[in-house]
Amino acid sequence: MTFADKVITFNKELNLPDTVQLPKNIAIMNPFKDNGKETVKLSTEFYKRYFSDHKKRHLVLGVNPGKNGAGVTGIPFTSPQNLKESCNIFCEQNHHEVSGAFIYRMIKQYGTIEDFYSKFFISNVSPLGYIKRNENNEEINKNYYDYIDLMVSTTPFIIETLKKQIEFGIYTDKVFCLGNGDNYNYLYNLNKEYGLFDQVIALPHPRYIAQYKRKQETKYIDLYLEQFKSI
Structure with a gap:
């Protein structure tokens, strides 16, 4: 199986174990179940285009899928807009995600999309997302x-899915963590106990950069490039 075949199979089989109890008013977001054929189609085309080989890659981990990015496309930090504008993959929807926009601006500075994805595989610590409806019935x-009970109960699932992704063909000398706060602390402690990677490298999360450091984006892109080009 190619790297792409392994990712596609993994995604299709993603399912939260029955042992996980969701907090009140929290729903699971599984793009491959919620959106069905469209998400599977988009993600399959993407992975077959950029990952149809047997190369090893370094893993880049975000938090969990966002409803306007991977929640639609099944591809972490890749919104429908990114697919159309950067990957030339048609998508009927037109959602925009600020985190994905930063990542693709960074990739453009790195080199070609083919160059970047030949060396890196982007995923999330939690491969499934979580949604809460606010008082206006909007999905958040x-x-x-965000919830201690959820974090604790999903840890076995997170460990299992990280191990499965390492088997795709992932280098374990270092893993890149997007988010140098809660996401990093969780992954660092998890890795300290289970020894999945030799080193966990933290980078500021793209959403934090887009929301609070937009005027300094060039500095943060340079920070990403410094780490990514060091391997």
Whole structure:
């Protein structure tokens, strides 16, 4: 199986174990079940285009899928807009995600999309997302670490899915963590106990950069490039 075949199979089989009890008013977001054929189609085309080989890659981990990015496309930090504008993959929807926009601006500075994805595989610590409805019945993204009970109960699932992704053909000398706060602390402690990677390298999360450091984006892109080009 190629790297792409392994990713596609992994995604199709993603399912939260029955042992996980979701907090009140929190729903699971599984793009491959919620959106069905469209998400599977988009993600399959993407992975077959950029990952149809047997190369090893370094893993880049975000938090969990966002409803306007991977929640639609099944591809972490890749919105429908990114697919159309950067990957030339048609998508009927037109959602925009600020985190994905930063990542693709960074990739453009790195080199070609083919160059970047030949060396890196982007995923999330939690491969499934979480949604809460507010008082206006709007869907709001929640993080796996926002609720202690959720974080604890999903840890076995997170460990299992990280191990499965390493088997795709992932280098374990270092893993890149997007988010140098709660996401990094969780992954660092998890790795300290289970020894999945030799080193966990933290980078500021793209959403934090887009929301609070937009005028300094060039500095943060340079920070990403410094780490990514060091391997």
